[in-house]
Amino acid sequence: MSLWLGRVTVIPKPSVNDPQGLAVLDGLHALGFSEVEQVRVGRHIDVRLDAEGAEEAEARLCQMCETLLANTLIESYEVQVQPVQEGAAV
Amino acid sequence: MSLWLGRVTVIPKPSVNDPQGLAVLDGLHALGFSEVEQVRVGRHIDVRLDAEGAEEAEARLCQMCETLLANTLIESYEVQVQPVQEGAAV
Amino acid sequence: MKVGVVTFPGSNGDTDCIETLKLVEGCEPQLIWHKSTDLMGADALILPGGFAHGDYLRPGSIAQFSPVMREVARFAASGGPVLGICNGFQVLTEAGLLPGALLRNQYILFHCAWTHVRVSSNRSPWLEGVEEGTVLRMAVAHGQGNYFADTETRRRLVEQGQVAFEYCDPEGNTSGESNHNGSVDSIAGVTNEAGNILGMMPHPERSSDPLLGSADGRVLFESLVRSMAAGAVGR
């Protein structure tokens, strides 16, 4: 068993409207970032977990997304896994 | 000018209290994901913007983080940039 | 008739439901702890408003796995009447007991105000005998009440009479202005196919006393008592 860091990204699906994204877009425009075309706001979740290997860690993270971390009706998710160096803080 | 996708990750700094992370950790444990040690919850923001090149895009995104997207007193951010294929949706 | 009101950690409308139900003839309200798997003989259930588990991650996302929810699902499957108010509605959609999802309000901010809703379909024990088209004045207070469902689901909802409430003006007309949180098709409340599960963002329990601004919300509880008395609800 070793320690892994799962980096989970959850983003609203394209067909779902994203009020926060629109608000941030307006905010950026108001601040003069006129080059911005579109913004979508989702969640990022860092999960430190024990697993036998990267594959197992990834599989478990996907289960976590399906059950809790994402609402797959309206959101899609991506999972990345990396090993944690002993003693490193998240 | 061409179109870029900035993928911005905003995460509470290590010593900052993260109530969301604590609640999600408890939730995962209750669901039987006992291998999880720590969770930190942040935001993920996808920004589509026009820029001369990847470097310019990245520099602008960092400015956006400093002014609006992140609260640098309590959060740290990471920025990744990738080119957008014509016609692709975010 | 026993009405069980579930307390999740972070629920804050549970007491309001209990106090309001005490005023409705024929109702005997009782609290049910979220860790309980015993519904204590309840004839109907209410999932109240609040911020279960802080609403962290997504509203209702963690509460859907509370031990009591398995019993709620079983109770609902046998036809028992279930009402989800505000956060309770969010829990029901997260648990998949009602269609759709509740997104952040269109203008992002938490919004507490008096609104009007129109009864679009009364196909529910909670609305039995309430004439369709009736306009009710009700309190709303939420940050994530922006109802979303895809086009196909919405078509089905309308066809099957599952849209219980729509935001409207005092005359009963829907418009962008009366749709304060940006819900699709101004939807303020929906039922499951059978009609026994109702989820709504407005607060009938806060709209049941004229001294506090409106007594219109009482019709839900009175309808429930009527339909239970008539034996119209299976268990």
Added chain:
Amino acid sequence: MSTPVTLTDAELREVALSRQEYDLGVRLLGRETNRVELGILGAMWSEHCGYKNSRPLLGMFPTEGPEVLQGPGENAGAVRLGGGLAAVFKVESHNHPSAIEPYQGAATGVGGIVRDIFTMGARPVALLNSLRFGPPDEPNNRRLLSGVVRGVGDYGNSLGIPTVGGEVGFSASYRGNPLVNAMCVGVAPADGLVRGLAGEPGNVLLLVGADTGRDGIHGATFASVDDPHASHKGVIQVGNPFLEKLLMEACLELLGSPHVVGMQDLGAAGLTSSSVECAGRTGSGVDIDVSRVSRRETGMTPYEVMLSESQERMLLVVRPDGVDAVREVFEKWDLHSDVIGQVTADGTLRVRDGVEVVCELPIRLLIEDVPRYTREGKPSAQLLERRERDITPLAASVDLPVEEQLLRLLASPNIGSKRWVWEQYDHTIGTSTVLGPGSADAALMRVRQTGEGMAVVMDCNSRYCLLDPYSGGMGAVVEAVRNLACVGAKPLGLTNCLNFGNPEKPEVYWHLKESIRGMSDACRALGIPVVSGNVSLYNESEDEAVNPTPVVGMVGSLPDASKSVGIGFKEGSDVYLLSGGGQPTLGASEWLAVLTGEEAGMPPMPDLDAAARLHDVLRTGIRDGWIQSAHDVSEGGLAVALAECCIAGDVGLATSEWSTGADPVELFGEGHGRVVISVHAQVSEEDLAARIGDSARWERLGRAEGKHLMLGKAAPIPVSSLSEAYESVLP
């Protein structure tokens, strides 16, 4: 214990002690302190915990009365309601944290004041807030405003406590140093109040709630120096309202438990001040082992653990044989608790880290021996010039039609609608809000157990206090009482938050002292006890003090919550102006500030006897039902008051016999003794004269009808235009 050290000025400054203060501490202690002791001494002797500058002045307040159940000195004050209940309330500031991080600063401010209330064994039933910012047209002030409002809202909303009232004001003096004062009101059984007591030696200290992190270390000291940005070093506190909700429910579930001796929340200076206060109140000592405190982070020192201001923590003092039973209740709510020490008999704060003793200080050194300063106060020549200035020529320079003047005032930041703010606050949760924000001069709650009405309000006109702190302090009290009277309630008790600049400056000290004197005199004359409060000094930016802002919070009652009125005119009723003492003036008025840009002249002086009689008329008329609405004339004068009554009632005002000219003093002057009422049409003028007697002067203004406000001879203004201007200010 580690060996003594000789300290540099910088090290002393970090704990906000002067060299003299440190020397005094060493003399009293009979030895030098170690680092841990130094931090603890600095925190307890800070202005924030020790009230070095303010305590002598606070002695002016009357604090006793037949209805007082708990005066100052506990976590909150309490007064008697009907039916064996008590109203428990206090106000608290979170100005400095909000300047740094508006959302979290405001949120944790609400968290702190709510803990003060449930610590007393009261269920919180209402929140209010008093906010001040720089001009709203500057982006930074808007950022602060929107962050603070979201923070106040999210935290209170999550807890399920309605936020029902408060005030929002703007002035350039708050640029860089906004004021965020939160007030909480709870209801408890009158004979079941809980206190922060340590009790018998051997009692166990139980720390409950959040794990301890490095948050807000030096918070207490950082609130006691004048540059928050420069002095702030600790980690920003992030609030967890969910955890607080669990703590609140668990603590309230423990009410009446024979095992619980005392409860104390952890606020400024964390574990240090909470344990020292508990011990101090019963003359005991405490022995704490910091190694037993659950941490959020590794490597924390005893110093950090003792001074951390991590939120959502409570200290319980429990009888030794009841610890398991008490912990069981917390476990039900999924709350973690640690036994961290015990009460001792020796009057000492002893801190250990495992076996090593790292601090040993007498409790009395930390509480009673705090240095006290009495200073000389003096207004500046410039201020005196400003208030003695003849404003008549200035007023005469305003050359706009009356309608235009009124619309400008309605659309100005201090007067305009705050709907955008209070719609972010859940004000209907709790099914007890009879009169919520925007509908009345005070918020009115129905006490669930008895049906009694409990009215609550916060008030302060800081421009008045700037130009004349004595009458300004009085005015804040009188206006709060008048607001209560306008819903039909009589006052029971007062809490306050004294927001001032650096008291070491003579003018600031003068403001502080004179404001307190004015408040005290008004409280004595009107029979209102001061039962709790908070002091926030060193509110400055760029060396400029904020306007003196002694915010008054007041709680009142009326026997039947349903016999109350709001401000909105009732269609078809007759509208009268009631006057009880004091002349309206344009000095220090909103009209002068908005239309000429000048804040000058002498503010109005209250006539306390006349005010008391006027308030009696209001309460009687509302109770008996012939007064159908009431609204006091304050900022913006009579014209603004009338406009607000029209907007709230959605009806116009037709004036026939009222033939005012365009005299700005009459229309826009401010004073302390006027109220606009609408009276049931069946009550004739003779009848009204008989009911009022010589308790107040009255004048009929017209009838509430139609869709226009007619201000005497001025052109009629559509109520819709008034509304539009009024709602145009925020966001």
